Structure formats: structure tokens, C-alpha cells
Amino acid sequence: MTKFDEATRAIRLDDTTYDVCLDNGYSIGGPLNGGYLLAVVLRAAVDESPHAHPVSTSAQFLRAATPGPATVRVERLKSGRTATMTRATLIQDGRPFIDTLVTTATLDGSAVPEWTGEPPVRMPDLGECVKLPDPKPESNINLNGQMELLFDPPTIGWLSGAPTGRPESRAYFRLAEEQDPDPFVLALAVDALPPVVFSAGSRGWAPTVELTWHLRALPAPGWLTLLGGGRLISDGWFDEEVEVWDSAGRLVAQSRQLARVGRG
Amino acid sequence: MTKFDEATRAIRLDDTTYDVCLDNGYSIGGPLNGGYLLAVVLRAAVDESPHAHPVSTSAQFLRAATPGPATVRVERLKSGRTATMTRATLIQDGRPFIDTLVTTATLDGSAVPEWTGEPPVRMPDLGECVKLPDPKPESNINLNGQMELLFDPPTIGWLSGAPTGRPESRAYFRLAEEQDPDPFVLALAVDALPPVVFSAGSRGWAPTVELTWHLRALPAPGWLTLLGGGRLISDGWFDEEVEVWDSAGRLVAQSRQLARVGRG
Numbered sequence: 001m002t003k004f005d006e007a008t009r010a011i012r013l014d015d016t017t018y019d020v021c022l023d024n025g026y027s028i029g030g031p032l033n034g035g036y037l038l039a040v041v042l043r044a045a046v047d048e049s050p051h052a053h054p055v056s057t058s059a060q061f062l063r064a065a066t067p068g069p070a071t072v073r074v075e076r077l078k079s080g081r082t083a084t085m086t087r088a089t090l091i092q093d094g095r096p097f098i099d100t101l102v103t104t105a106t107l108d109g110s111a112v113p114e115w116t117g118e119p120p121v122r123m124p125d126l127g128e129c130v131k132l133p134d135p136k137p138e139s140n141i142n143l144n145g146q147m148e149l150l151f152d153p154p155t156i157g158w159l160s161g162a163p164t165g166r167p168e169s170r171a172y173f174r175l176a177e178e179q180d181p182d183p184f185v186l187a188l189a190v191d192a193l194p195p196v197v198f199s200a201g202s203r204g205w206a207p208t209v210e211l212t213w214h215l216r217a218l219p220a221p222g223w224l225t226l227l228g229g230g231r232l233i234s235d236g237w238f239d240e241e242v243e244v245w246d247s248a249g250r251l252v253a254q255s256r257q258l259a260r261v262g263r264g
Numbered sequence: 265m266t267k268f269d270e271a272t273r274a275i276r277l278d279d280t281t282y283d284v285c286l287d288n289g290y291s292i293g294g295p296l297n298g299g300y301l302l303a304v305v306l307r308a309a310v311d312e313s314p315h316a317h318p319v320s321t322s323a324q325f326l327r328a329a330t331p332g333p334a335t336v337r338v339e340r341l342k343s344g345r346t347a348t349m350t351r352a353t354l355i356q357d358g359r360p361f362i363d364t365l366v367t368t369a370t371l372d373g374s375a376v377p378e379w380t381g382e383p384p385v386r387m388p389d390l391g392e393c394v395k396l397p398d399p400k401p402e403s404n405i406n407l408n409g410q411m412e413l414l415f416d417p418p419t420i421g422w423l424s425g426a427p428t429g430r431p432e433s434r435a436y437f438r439l440a441e442e443q444d445p446d447p448f449v450l451a452l453a454v455d456a457l458p459p460v461v462f463s464a465g466s467r468g469w470a471p472t473v474e475l476t477w478h479l480r481a482l483p484a485p486g487w488l489t490l491l492g493g494g495r496l497i498s499d500g501w502f503d504e505e506v507e508v509w510d511s512a513g514r515l516v517a518q519s520r521q522l523a524r525v526g527r528g
Contacts, residue, residue, distance in 0.1 A: 099365055
């Protein structure tokens with residue numbers, strides 16, 4: 001069992017309850033990363049379903065969860081031949097932290113697309129991409145240690161005072177330990193980039209309010225490519241869209257989140 | 265009270281229950297349009313909230329709802345200064361038909377965007393756009409009578425055997441009766457286009473499994489512009505993205521749905 005599999009493990013207590021232990025390794029200065037938490041919730045939802053893959057996940061982030069024991073409560077809403085619908089809620093100290101609606105289905109790993117779009121932007125080669133500097137130890141940004149991100153350089157220009165002026169963030173992604181991507185890794189990947197608004201000149205904690213992502217295909221082994229952008233920053237709200245492409249050049253996940261602009 | 269307001273009315277019974285009457289005017293050969301149903305559910309969710317606007321709605325479509333009496337059950341998950349989170353479920357004959365997670369907040373009608381993207385496609389002028397032919401009466405497609413849609417001609421080429429070969433659907437939209445767009449009209453608008461896969465050569469009923477839409481600004485009076493596309497058709501699933509722009513040239517709503525390809 002890999003470190004990520006262990007950190008996202010959900011142990012079945014009964015028909016509707018799973019025990020989980022939220023891992024400090026995925027925290028960012030205290031709160032836990034949203035994508036990591038979704039991976040934990042999806043472990044329970046998939047375990048409870050007769051179907052194998054989380055094809056659609058919508059989540060409301062009610063409160064910022066912190067490391068430690070928690071439970072996932074699952075409520076099956078409907079199960080049919082093609083798909084199962086489940087409500088899954090992450091609960092800590094008796095209160096809901098994340099509420100989700102999950103659709104599971106069983107994807108065909110050998111499906112050939114009837115039609116596919118192209119990546120919206122061409123990434124530079126891996127060798128031309130760059131890491132973020134290591135965070136200061138006192139910032140307690142543990143998440144960065146769990147994954148490797150190699151960025152398209154202009155999209156981290158904000159680090160050196162040169163934001164591009166529009167919401168964007170793009171990087172190659174893989175786990176720090178050796179592990180092929182799977183749907184749970186994709187849940188982490190869709191929320192792994194720095195907020196796209198940093199590139200538009202904003203700073204500070206940008207809390208996710210809602211995130212929906214769809215699993216579109218089972219990812220091939222190797223690096224994932226995360227292409228993040230946004231359409232509107234207004235009235236304290238912004239959207240962040242991330243497409244995840246696998247090493248075989250297939251669109252494997254799509255996400256959009258609605259979040260608050262930070263005041264940092 | 266307009267016909268649309270009447271058809272989406274939710275009457276409060278108690279803290280958690282609203283009575284609604286699902287209107288046959290929004291049916292498509294039997295089942296009701298998903299966007300119309302979301303508008304009904306959102307009436308209840310907004311009424312129950314201290315905040316004024318449905319900024320984020322994620323919905324799972326469990327079963328195809330039909331006209332007649334129904335209830336919306338609301339469960340408030342959290343309320344804070346900025347936003348209220350609610351689960352709202354449409355129930356008919358004791359069974360859930362649509363389950364949603366709704367975030368309400370109060371948008372500032374005079375907000376000026378910090379940053380905004382451009383429409384992804386330029387629409388032809390209204391005068392160059394075309395209506396769909398009236399449906400045959402025996403098809404019972406009542407929905408078309410409630411709204412005016414004027415299409416970008418190539419995107420309905422599929423009607424005459426000339427699909428463009430990619431998922432797309434674009435039209436100007438307004439209600440048939442005189443009514444300025446509001447957030448509830450936008451809920452209808454994000455699901456008002458023919459499925460984008462028709463333009464890629466598919467036909468037949470394309471049931472929505474999940475639809476998430478975000479209200480990004482309060483719409484100005486006048487026509488709305490609906491720009492619909494998609495990124496992948498594979499393994500029986502497709503995504504449909506719709507951006508709604510108002511007559512003042514602002515992005516007012518964004519939606520994505522995951523749906524099944526029809527077998528028609």
C-alpha cells in the first residue's frame with residue numbers, strides 16, 4: 001500500500017459509516033487540501049457502490065478540515081445498471097465539513113473517444129518546466145512534499161512579482177512516491193495547483209466553496225498534465241477550471257471550482 | 265406574477281418543506297426539462313436562505329420527473345456571513361428525483377469585474393439567427409413554447425443532415441412572455457439548448473446525470489446569449505458546457521453537465 005493509499009484509506013464500520021484518519025501530510029499551513037479530502041470521501045463512496053469509478057463528484061466545502069480522525073457517512077440515493085448515486089459527507093467532531101454528491105459507474109479502460117477536443121494550451125517540454133521553491137518549514141505547507149509539480153514558467157511569474165495578468169496555472173504532476181495515477185490521485189490533482197487568481201495578481205488563502213469534477217477516462221501511467229484557467233474574477237468570487245491530460249494524450253478529468261478571492 | 269414565476273412557485277409548508285406543482289408546459293415528450301426543475305428547487309433554497317442569490321448549484325438527476333404536485337425538502341447545512349449552504353431535494357411520490365447542493369450568497373448588482381475573459385465564439389447578429397421548426401404536436405415538446413431561441417445556423421445543421429462534426433450549440437434566448445432574466449431564468453437557460461452532441465452526429469434522448477452551474481452576475485434585461493460546447497464524447501458519456509452572457513456583454517452564468525449519449 002502506498003503512502004497516498006494509506007492516507008486516503010476508508011475503513012467500513014457499517015452500511016453507512018466509514019472511519020478515516022486525515023493525514024497531516026496533506027495540510028497547507030493548518031487546513032487540509034480539498035482534493036486530498038475528496039479522495040478520502042471517494043474511497044468510501046466507491047467502496048459502497050457496486051460500480052468501480054467515481055465519474056462525477058460535486059462537493060460543497062462547509063468548513064476547513066484539519067488532520068485527525070473523521071468519518072465519512074454515505075447515503076445511497078439510487079443504483080441502476082449504468083450508475084449509482086450517493087451522498088457522502090465528511091464529518092469531524094459531529095459536524096459536516098464537506099458534503100458531496102457522487103455518481104459512480106464502471107468505465108471501459110479501452111474506450112476510444114468518439115470525439116475529443118485538443119488541449120487548450122501547448123505545454124513546454126518537461127525539461128523547460130520549473131519547480132516552486134521549497135516552502136519555509138515554519139509555513140507548514142506539507143502538501144508540497146507529497147507531489148511533484150513542474151510548472152509552465154510564466155504561470156508562476158507571480159512568485160517573482162511578474163504575474164501574467166490573467167487567471168492561469170499549468171504544471172506537470174505526479175505523486176512524490178512511485179505510484180501510477182488512478183481516479184483517487186486525479187481527485188488530488190484537480191485541486192493541486194496554486195489558485196489561478198495568483199497569476200491575475202491576487203494573493204492569500206482562496207477558499208473553495210464548491211468543486212465539481214468529472215472522471216472522463218482511466219489515466220495511463222506517467223506524468224499528468226494540469227491545465228488551469230478561469231473565466232471571471234468579480235465581486236469577491238472566481239472560478240477555476242482544470243483539465244487533466246494523461247501521458248497518452250487523453251483528457252482524463254475536468255473540474256471547475258467556485259472560490260473566494262483571498263485578502264492576502 | 266409571470267407564467268414562469270407561477271410555474272416555479274414554491275410554497276413554504278414548514279422549515280424544511282415546500283409544496284410545488286410541476287408544470288406540463290416545461291415537458292419534452294413526457295419528462296420535464298432539467299433546468300426548469302432546478303429553477304423550482306432554487307425557489308425553495310433561496311426562500312429558506314438569509315442570502316438572496318443561488319451562486320452555485322450542483323444537481324444529480326436521479327429520475328425523470330413528470331408534471332404534477334411535488335415537494336422540495338430543504339436542509340440547511342451551514343450559514344455564515346458570506347454564504348449559506350443547503351441541500352435541496354425534489355421529491356415526488358415519496359421518492360427523490362433531483363438531489364442538489366446549493367450555495368446562496370448576495371451578489372452586488374453593481375460589481376465591476378476585476379478580470380473577465382471574452383466570449384469563446386462570436387455570435388452572428390440576431391437577424392442572422394434562426395428558429396427551430398415548430399415541433400409536431402404529437403411529439404409533446406411543450407418546452408419550446410415557453411422560450412424563444414434563435415440559433416447560430418451551423419449549430420443546428422444536424423436538423424438538415426449537416427452536423428458540424430463537433431459538440432456545439434449556440435443561441436440567443438429569452439422567455440416567450442415578456443420577463444427580464446433573473447437567476448431562476450438562468451437556471452432554465454443553462455439547460456435550454458438541444459444537447460451539444462446532436463452537432464457531433466448523435467441523436468436521441470441524452471439524459472443529464474449531473475449538472476453544476478454558477479451564477480456569476482445578475483443579468484441585465486434583454487436577450488441572453490447561450491454558448492454551448494463540449495470537450496469529450498467517450499464510453500457513452502459526454503460533457504456539455506454552457507456560458508450565458510447578458511445583453512450588457514457580461515458573463516452571468518457558467519454550467520457544465522455530464523450526460524449519457526442517446527441511443528436514438
